[in-house]
Amino acid sequence: MLNNKPFTVTVSQLNRKISFMLGAEKSFADLCVKGEISNFNVNARSGHIFFTLKDENSQVRAVMFRSFAEQLRFMPEDGMSVTVRGSVKCYEQAGQYQIYVSEIMQGGEGALSAAFEKLKSKLEAEGLFAQKRPIPQMPSKVCVITSDTGAALQDILNIIGRRCPTVKVVVIPAAVQGEYAPDSIVSALKIANGTDADVIIFGRGGGSAEDLSAFNSEAVARAVYASRIPTISAVGHETDFTIADFVADKRAPTPSAAAELAVPDARELVSLLAGMKNSIGRSLYRVIENKTAAIRLIDTNIKLKSPKQRILENEQRLDAVTAKLRSQMSMLLSEKEHAFAHTAAVIEALNPLAVLMRGYSITYLGDKALMNADDVKPGDRLTIKLAEGTVNATVE
Numbered sequence: 001m002l003n004n005k006p007f008t009v010t011v012s013q014l015n016r017k018i019s020f021m022l023g024a025e026k027s028f029a030d031l032c033v034k035g036e037i038s039n040f041n042v043n044a045r046s047g048h049i050f051f052t053l054k055d056e057n058s059q060v061r062a063v064m065f066r067s068f069a070e071q072l073r074f075m076p077e078d079g080m081s082v083t084v085r086g087s088v089k090c091y092e093q094a095g096q097y098q099i100y101v102s103e104i105m106q107g108g109e110g111a112l113s114a115a116f117e118k119l120k121s122k123l124e125a126e127g128l129f130a131q132k133r134p135i136p137q138m139p140s141k142v143c144v145i146t147s148d149t150g151a152a153l154q155d156i157l158n159i160i161g162r163r164c165p166t167v168k169v170v171v172i173p174a175a176v177q178g179e180y181a182p183d184s185i186v187s188a189l190k191i192a193n194g195t196d197a198d199v200i201i202f203g204r205g206g207g208s209a210e211d212l213s214a215f216n217s218e219a220v221a222r223a224v225y226a227s228r229i230p231t232i233s234a235v236g237h238e239t240d241f242t243i244a245d246f247v248a249d250k251r252a253p254t255p256s257a258a259a260e261l262a263v264p265d266a267r268e269l270v271s272l273l274a275g276m277k278n279s280i281g282r283s284l285y286r287v288i289e290n291k292t293a294a295i296r297l298i299d300t301n302i303k304l305k306s307p308k309q310r311i312l313e314n315e316q317r318l319d320a321v322t323a324k325l326r327s328q329m330s331m332l333l334s335e336k337e338h339a340f341a342h343t344a345a346v347i348e349a350l351n352p353l354a355v356l357m358r359g360y361s362i363t364y365l366g367d368k369a370l371m372n373a374d375d376v377k378p379g380d381r382l383t384i385k386l387a388e389g390t391v392n393a394t395v396e
Contacts, residue, residue, distance in 0.1 A: 012092065019090035022097060028088040033060070033099060037080045042069075051076070053084060053099065061098035062086075068102050071239060073208075076104055105209070116216055119243055123221055133230045133249045135261060139198035141168045142262050143229070145188040148173035152205045152234065152255035159259035164266045170195055176204035181214030186223040193228055200227060201258045202244070203234030215242035224248055234258030357387045 009017070022028055035053035042049050047066030052059050062084060076082060086101040123129065142160060146153050148171065160169055172191050175184035185202065192200050202224070203215070214220065215235045224231055224247045231248045238253035245251040252258035303309050362385040363370040370376065376395045384391040 011095065015090060015092040015095050018097075019092050022088055022090050025088075030085070030087060032083050032085045034081075034083045035060075037076050037082055038078050040076055040078050049076070049101075053082075061091075061096060062101050063098055064101040064104065072104060073239070074106065080106070082106055116243065119216065119218055119221075120246065123218070123243065123247065128221060128225045129246045131225060131247075131249065135230050135232065135250050136198045137264060139167060139263060141170060141195070141197045143170045143172060143192040143195055143197035143200045145172050145174050145185065145192060145200065145202035146204055146234075146255070147176045150176070150205055152203060155254075155256045156201060156234075156259040159256055160263050163260065164263040166266070167263050170197060174202075176214060177207070177211050178214070182217035182219050185214060185217075185220050189220075189223045189227055197229055199262050200229050200231045201234055201252075201255075201262055202231065202248075203252075203255055203258065204236070205255065206237040206240060212236050212240060212242055215244040217243070220244055221247045232258045232261055359387075361386050 033053060035055050038052045038054055038059070040049070040051040047069060049064040049069045051062050051064075053062050054060075064086075083105045084099060084101045085103040085105070086099050088097055089100055090097045144153065144156055146156070153171065157169060157171075160167055170192075172188045174188035175181040189200070189202070204212075212235055215233075221243045224233075224244050230250070232250045232252055233242070233245045233248035234252045234255040234257070235242045235245060236254075250261060252261050364383040364385065365376060365380060370382065376382065378395050380395045382393045382395060384393055
C-alpha cells in the first residue's frame with residue numbers, strides 16, 4: 001500500500017498537461033501518417049474537413065482546417081488510401097488527441113513529399129536557392145525548354161508573339177515527364193547555355209506530383225543553378241512548387257505567366273515611350289525657357305556693365321547737365337540783360353548829355369561845373385558845354 005497521497009488535478013488540467021506534453025514532442029510537430037480515410041465529412045458552414053485515418057489495427061481522428069482544405073487538388077473520400085502530413089495535438093475539450101492535417105497526398109505522394117523536403121533542405125543549405133539574378137528587361141532572344149507537343153509551348157509562343165513580336169524564340173524540346181525526363185532537361189539546359197539567348201524559360205503544364213517529379217531532380221536543380229543565362233521556371237500551376245522553382249532566378253506560377261515575365265508588352269512600351277517623350281518635351285521646353293530668361297538677364301547685366309553702355313549713360317548725363325547749364329545760363333543772361341537794361345535806363349536818365357539834348361547847357365569854370373553865379377567874377381573865362389559843341393565866354 002502506497003503511503004504517498006496521489007497528485008489530484010481537474011480534467012481540464014489533465015488534458016492541458018497532456019496537450020503540453022504532445023506539443024513538446026518535436027517529432028509530433030511535423031510528420032506524415034499513412035492510412036485509409038473513413039467517416040469523411042466537410043462542415044458546410046466552416047469548410048473544415050473531419051475524418052478518421054485508420055489501418056487494419058488502429059484509427060486516429062483527423063481535422064483539416066479550411067485554409068488548407070482549399071489547397072487540395074482532389075476531393076478525398078471514404079476508403080481512399082492516403083498519406084497525411086500535419087502535427088499531433090490534444091483536443092482538450094474532448095480529451096482526445098488528433099492529427100491537425102496540412103496536406104493530404106494520394107498513394108505514393110507521401111514518399112515523394114518526404115524526398116522533396118529532404119532534397120530541398122540539402123540544396124538550400126548549399127546555397128542553391130540564394131542565386132537570384134535579374135531578368136533582362138529587353139531581351140532579344142528567349143530560349144524555351146519544354147515538350148514540343150505540350151500546350152505550355154503554344155501558350156508561351158502565343159504570348160511572346162503577341163506581347164513583343166520582335167523577340168526571337170529558340171525552342172529546345174525536352175522530355176518533361178517519365179524516367180528519362182531529368183536527363184533530357186539537363187541536356188536541354190546545356191544546349192541553351194550554348195546559345196546567345198538572354199533568358200531561359202523551362203517547364204511544363206500542370207499534373208500530379210509524379211508528373212512533375214522530373215523538376216524535383218537534383219541533377220536538374222544543379223543544371224539550373226549552373227546556367228550562365230538567367231532562368232525562369234514555369235512548372236505546373238500556381239499551387240505547384242518544385243525544387244527547380246526554388247533554384248531558378250525567377251519562378252512563374254504558369255507557363256503563360258513566364259512568357260509575360262520574360263518579355264515586355266510592346267504596346268505598353270510604346271505608350272510608355274510616348275509618355276516619356278511628352279514628359280521630356282515639356283521638361284526641355286521648361287529648360288529652354290529658363291535658360292532663355294537667364295541669358296536675357298545676363299545680356300541685360302552685360303549691357304548695363306559694358307563700357308559702351310557706361311559711355312551712353314555718361315553722354316546722357318552730360319546732355320542733361322549741358323541742358324541744365326544752358327537753361328541756367330539763359331536764365332542768368334536774361335536776368336543780367338534785364339538788370340543791364342534797368343541800369344542803362346537809370347544811367348540814361350542821369351546822363352547830362354541827355355539833358356543837353358533838351359536845350360540845356362553846362363557851364364564850366366575851369367574843369368568844374370559852375371553851380372552858382374556867385375562863384376564867378378568879371379573877367380573869368382567860362383566854357384559852355386552844349387548838346388553839340390562848346391562855347392567859350394568871358395564874364396562881364
